[in-house]
Amino acid sequence: MPKCIIDGREVEFTPGKNIIEVAKEVGISIPFFCYHPGLSVVAQCRMCAVEIEKMPKLQTACSTVPTEGMVIKTKSDRVLQAQKATMEFLLINHPLDCPICDKAGECDLQDNSFGFGDAYSRYTEERRTYMDLDMGPVIKKNMNRCIHCTRCIRFGDEIAGIREMVAVQRGNNTEITTSDGRALETDYAGNYADICPTGSLTLHDFRFKKRVWFLTKTATVCEGCSRGCNIDLHHDAGVIQRCTPRENLAINKYWICDEGRFNFHYVNDESRITDPVLVEAGHLNSVEWASGLDQARKLMAGKKALVLLGSDLTQEEGKLLKEFFPKHLPNAQVFHFGTPGVSDSKSDADADKILKRKSKTANLHGMESLGFKPFEKAPAGCEVALVIRGGRAVVPALNGLRAIGIGVFQKEHAKDFSVILPGASFAEKDGTVVNFAGHEQKVARAITPPGQSKLLPEVLMMWINQKAVGAA
Ligand code: SF4
Ligand code: SF4
Ligand code: FES
Incomplete structure (x- = not known):
């Protein structure tokens, strides 16, 4: 297998895998937002910048594959400075919503802000604000929190097979929406909430029900059809609160359908007969x-x-x-x-x-x-x-x-x-x-x-x- 050097370590890699994945295999974590292993690579957020010897500019680790002998630095001063600048840019319009946001506790933006951002903001302008909006029965949208990573747009296009999420306007006014404001149509809409790296797209069904750190996760299999998608059931005090997909590349990759996701409700339903x-x-x-x-x-x-x-x-x-x-x-x-x-x-x-x-x-x-x-x-x-x-x-x-x-x-x-x-x-x-x-x-x-x-x-x-x- 070919070898490259990451942060001074010699690392063998499978040709074709990007730097984020190769580094992850040896325990080196590179922060990212727009990259998702199940979606196309767009190198849009710039959070995954790394320094590569003989390349004058920083490169995005999601869109770069290592070559034999490549020397990559993920924690150099230039990289840390770039990460800090990207975080500052992404947070310019982001509200201080973590205390009331369902994503808190499992949010990439929160984690990366804590790991790579600054403790203060230099931004004194007025922030852009939008009203929360329903996107149909499954997803609630909060555009104040969006970082325009386009994962949702790509999920619709590439996995759900329906171009229903689009970015309208440009620059500071960019907004993710359905093309004419109508409800999401896919039977896989819950995945939008899973892949959104912020709390911009959340599940109606789980909204404000539980803080995620109170939940215990059990790895199991969906009973909704003969596919047998791999899932996690999240529960607290004997009550299931939500169901999320668990990666299994041979069965369901990273996704589940909405029928499987919300199937668990009958388990705790009061119409269930629990006495002889x-x-x-x-x-x-x-x-x-x-x-x-x-x-x-x-x-x-x-x-x-x-x-x-x-x-x-x-x-x-x-x-x-x-x-x-x-x-x-x-x-x-x-x-x-x-x-x-x-x-x-x-x-x-x-x-x-x-x-x-x-x-x-x-x-x-x-x-x-x-x-x-x-x-x-x-x-x-x-x-x-x-x-x-x-x-x-x-x-x-x-x-x-x-x-x-x-x-x-x-x-x-x-x-x-x-x-x-x-x-x-x-x-x-x-x-x-x-x-x-x-x-x-x-x-x-x-x-x-x-x-x-x-x-x-x-x-x-x-x-x-x-x-x-x-x-x-
Ligand atoms: S709504 Fe979420 S997934 Fe879609 S672009 Fe914004 S941050 Fe990314
Ligand atoms: S998540 Fe949907 S597709 Fe997968 S096993 Fe359950 S019902 Fe079937
Ligand atoms: S994850 Fe590489 S640019 Fe966004």
């Missing part, structure tokens, strides 16, 4: 676990049962159920379900040109690999239904069968069920899911199941071991 309930004449009566389980077992005793397993269950849950049914419910006919119109992996396909898949559950391909067949193949003549789901799979029409539910259900589901035993969502359990391309990925527990909800292995253990209520 018996449904009588449309009323939900909370009962002890023992009574709920007893009622479920009585309803199923000796009956020909249709068992429907959501393709939102994990591989571990699927394997456990595969062993459970022949031993403990031998009359059961077991099938999987998940997305209307996508009965099996053959009918799953890309739903757009970016990430989304047609199967709206994460483990359709895994459930198939365990040998479960789609419920469309279920025979007629069953007397009772047992539906086990994680929270995403769409419950099919049960055609008047008396039904028992185990897992995550909302109050609106109750009309179709006689008994519901509450279970854990994807955010509350560990496990494995298999995406459409066969990648096995780990789902991680971020929070504990709410109320009396239990993990599926625990429910099955109780089912096996519990004596009938009232029995000696």
Whole structure:
């Protein structure tokens, strides 16, 4: 491999990688704003200036690739002076908003200002100001904080495939907006907030909810479709506050869709059933676990049962159920379900040109690999239904069968069920899911199941071991 010298260290590099990436690999951090590894390079902000021997002017590290023997300095006096000047320029119009800005605590402008800027400003002119504006239901815009890095414009053009962000006016009046002020249209709008290096584009959904330093981050996998995008769930005190993409170049690169980003809301929704309930004449009566389980077992005793397993269950849950049914419910006919119109992996396909898949559950391909067949193949003549789901799979029409539910259900589901035993969502359990391309990925527990909800292995253990209520 060719070698260059960075800050006096000999560094091997892969040809084609820019100086920012090569330096990062050996622990040398170069500040930047407009550069993003998933977008084209425009060298616009000048924050990444470095000194290169034999080149009279400072060069931008984002747009320069090292060559054999190149000598690069990232901390020389000239570089430090340039960084300070760039920070002063970028902050000329920037308000002192950090105490009320959602980006504070994870803001590149804040961090670089702290690391490379000055503690005071020489600027005495009036700052430009704009009103906060909605850019549709996902993004709120605050142009006072914008540094014109154009990441958002490039994301629209290059990733979302829609030129909806533009820079209008020029110089001091430059403003980022949609071309005619209309709402953002992309289904990937949340990424604008992630890539904006300042608090100019923030999520309506997360705005003013929590300071980011109070949040704990759990690395897991989105359950929104069979792509299995890598995500972080950010939570505090058992409540999920937001979901952000986690880099995985083989699966989702740096992005997620809005459906996946906001999917977590059902986990903490108050309509979720978190006690065992018996449904009588449309009323939900909370009962002890023992009574709920007893009622479920009585309803199923000796009956020909249709068992429907959501393709939102994990591989571990699927394997456990595969062993459970022949031993403990031998009359059961077991099938999987998940997305209307996508009965099996053959009918799953890309739903757009970016990430989304047609199967709206994460483990359709895994459930198939365990040998479960789609419920469309279920025979007629069953007397009772047992539906086990994680929270995403769409419950099919049960055609008047008396039904028992185990897992995550909302109050609106109750009309179709006689008994519901509450279970854990994807955010509350560990496990494995298999995406459409066969990648096995780990789902991680971020929070504990709410109320009396239990993990599926625990429910099955109780089912096996519990004596009938009232029995000696
Ligand atoms: S809104 Fe954010 S991402 Fe867009 S140009 Fe301004 S600072 Fe950059
Ligand atoms: S594309 Fe699918 S897996 Fe990726 S974020 Fe969207 S819903 Fe989740
Ligand atoms: S990151 Fe290199 S010029 Fe902006």
